[in-house]
Amino acid sequence: HADPTLFGALIGKNDSGARYVPLQANFRSHPRLLDFINKTFSRAWSSGLSYSLPHPYEDLEFCGSEEAAKEWDRSPVNFLETVFRARGEEDGKKETMGQTRLRVARGLAAKFRSFLGLDIWDKNLDGGRLRPAGWRDMVILVPSRTAFPSIERVFRSEAGIPVTFEKSREYFSRGEIGDFTAALRAMAFPGDRAALMGYLCSPFSGLSLKDALALMPDGAALAFRHPKEAARLEELRTLAAREGPFAALCLMLKDQSFLKFYPEWNRRSVLANLRQALDMVREYEEVFGPDCAGCARYMASAASVKGAVTAASPLGEDEDVVRVMTVHSAKGLEFPITAVMELDAKSGGLGGQGVSLKPSPLLGVGASSYPADWLEEGQSGESDTGKLVTFLEKAERGEEWERLFYVACTRAMNCLVLCSACETDGEGELKIKPGSWLSMLDQGLIARGLQTVPSKEEPFERVPSSGAKEEAAESPVFPPPPVEDLRYERLSATSYALFRWCPAAWRMKFRQGVEMTWELPSSEEFGGADLGSLAHWVLARWDFTPPSLERFLGAAMPPGLPPALRPSWNEGGEKNALKEWLLATAKGEAGKKLAAMAAAGALSREVPFRIAIKDGPSLTGSMDALWREGGKIFIRDYKITAGEGASGGEPS
Structure with missing residues (x-):
């Protein structure tokens, strides 16, 4: 991230002989677009660019000729467009933000289709002249890749617009x-x-x-x-x-x-x-x-593993496709028609959750909490220093978020398209999140954008790429055969247990790929499915003695560690947290029992099973640990959490 304190310190010195040279010249953007950018950010940064740099915003200046500006104005493409959609209701039920974002993407797709073939200014063509716009002249900038799926669904599947995604994780x-x-x-x-x-x-x-x-x-x-x-x-x-x-x-x-x-x-x-x-x-x-x-x-x-592999992108600059990329990836680039989406998003969460010490450029380092031995009964363990570090870090991330919006807006040459879903209250009044990019805009602009929403969205007609050959007609879609006699042949025990408990949750997880909130790590501690998989891999090989744990969670990566588990192993905080949990397990009664069974060769691990359910599928899975003792069979299932009734918080 850019660190304004470096510039602030130099400006504050005001050394004799030093020269202050503002970089205000702009050879990229339409003069009226520059005027919009200057008004927006001079208002947002009226008290300074950051808490460490109370320096006023300096307007960007158009450096082209008056003749070029007049010729530029002949373009039918407006310098500023908006695609704002308020959350709607259907049958008295409010739509989800995901549905609203799909409507935003459809509005942007319709606007891009209207731009295709219109004259835009090209400063690099014969010293500057108008030419027809192609798909390659359009780009969509997003704050994060989570916006990629909705854009791909609308642009590719519905609108038939050629689009490529920069380093897509899907x-x-x-x-x-x-x-x-x-x-x-x-x-x-x-x-x-x-x-x-x-x-x-x-x-x-x-x-x-x-x-x-x-x-x-x-x-x-x-x-x-x-x-x-x-x-x-x-x-x-x-x-x-x-x-x-x-x-x-x-x-x-x-x-x-x-x-x-x-x-x-x-x-x-x-x-x-x-x-x-x-x-x-x-x-x-x-x-x-x-x-x-x-x-x-x-x-x-x-x-x-979500996002484990990045999609390839073989396209060159001359390919006639719309490009979708994050704002970070667009730094230093420029595009004739630039759309910026998800203006309602705020900056991401704070880093360093679950760690004891938090670094700070101003304070050096701060303890996030006091040791339990220092506290009286009922007293909170969070330290004042930790609160101050969190406050400063949150302020710094908010300022970086504002600067990222500036980067996004200044990528546009001919036209800037601002796109966002908008939240409203019960009376239809705007509810804008503080700290979002929407909060930096003039409220009148947002209100006017919401008033221009078409009453009905027409379905898209396929438009071929400019200059592309006519493509073959799409294959017809045939309905699948009747499913009365079809059923699942087998299910994992984990899948079946979730289905019995909540069929809706089962469908979301195993058919739609939605991560369950209770399986995600909390904001204050480590955990989640990836760390759980690493824990099970270690427990399937470890002899439950503290010294041997270093082989799996030490400085060197253990041999045979699957590639999918390596990100969790390489994450120092996660690995150290897992190491602490397993050491605590080894010192407890359950750990000592498992160590004795492992030493005697009586402990079986990852034992597969298959059980047929009457008039149903077969259940398959594996038991984490199993041993026989005194004519009985003992089965243990590992959970990386504190077990109910576990003495002293011993992990189960």
Whole structure:
């Protein structure tokens, strides 16, 4: 982050012979756009740029000629546009902010489509002249990548606008990667009917979607109806078993006729993402050997870790696509038409939660809390120094957030489009979060933007990329066969337990991929699914004695640690917290019992089980720890939390 205190200290010195040179010249933006930016930030920073730099905001100055400014004004694209949407209601129920953000994205997509082909000013063309706008002239800046899915859904799926995402974290949710992993599983596990149908419905199988759906539910008639495609699948399975999955997948992708199923503007991205998936398979083989089943499980494990892999972006600057990137990534760049989304967002949470000491540039270091031995009964342990450090850090993050909005606005050359969902109270009055980018804007601008919302959003008609060839018509969508006789063959015990407790939560987690709030770490301590997975991996190998724990949670990374667990292991705070918990476990009665069983060779770990439910699926899973003693079987399940009734807070 930029540190204004460096400049503030130099300005404050006012040394003799020193010169103060303000960098106010702007060769980028429309003069009226500069006027809007100057008014916005001179109002927001009227008392100074930050608490450490009480220096007034200095207006940016247009450095082009008057002739250029007049020619620029001939462009039909306004220098400032807004896409504001208030949270609506339907049948007396208020819509979610996610639904409102989708409406914002649709409004922006409609506005971008209206810009396509209109004249914009190009300062680099023949010394400066107007030319038609293409998709490549448009960019969407977001504060974080959490906005990517809604933009992709609207721009790609609904509006058909070519769009690419800078370092998207949604790699495994891409269609071609889902087809790739389904093909890998179909090769590795011939009995996996879901993987087989996923492969048959993909462009890699050579079947049309209609032919593939006709083979539902299990693809048993494939060899009879489509012997050529069945023989090809068997060839891929044989090659995968003999030489490994990399060779089989290379053969599958050798015939690139599958690309005809993707829009022309998206084919290079599809190829780049598939090449990246091949690289992951090749790297797995180099480490673990040509094990097709193991590779399929590895890819499934990587897909379960949100944001573990970044999507490839092979597109150059001349590709005619809309670009979506974070504001941080846009520093130093410029774009003719720039949209800034999610103005209602605030800066992220504070770092250093759960640590004992908090560093501060002003205070040096502060203790977040007092030791328990220093406190009287009922007294809060939070220290005044810790509160002050938190306050200063929050103020610093808020100022950095404001500067980030300045960066976003000053990327625009011809047109700045401000986009946001807006919260209102019961009487329809605006409720703007303090510290958000919306709070820095003139309230009249927001109100006028909300008044211009169309009464009804029309569905999009597909528009091809400018200069692109006419693409083939989309394949029709066929309804799936009736599901009266279909049921789950097996479920994990964890999945079944959640279904019995709350079917809605089960659907959200296992079908929609939504993280459950109770599984996330709190803001004051470490935890969460990733740390739990690391804990289980260590507990499956540790002998429950304190000295040997250093092998797994010491300075050197333990051999064989799965790649998906390495981020948690590398996070010093998480690793140290886990180490403290396990040491406490080893010193407790339960830990001593497990250590004795492990030393005697009587402790079984990660014991798989399969239980058939009457008129239902089979439950599968594994038991963390099991031993036999006195004619009884003892089973232990690990939870990284304080057990109910555990004496002295001993971890369970």
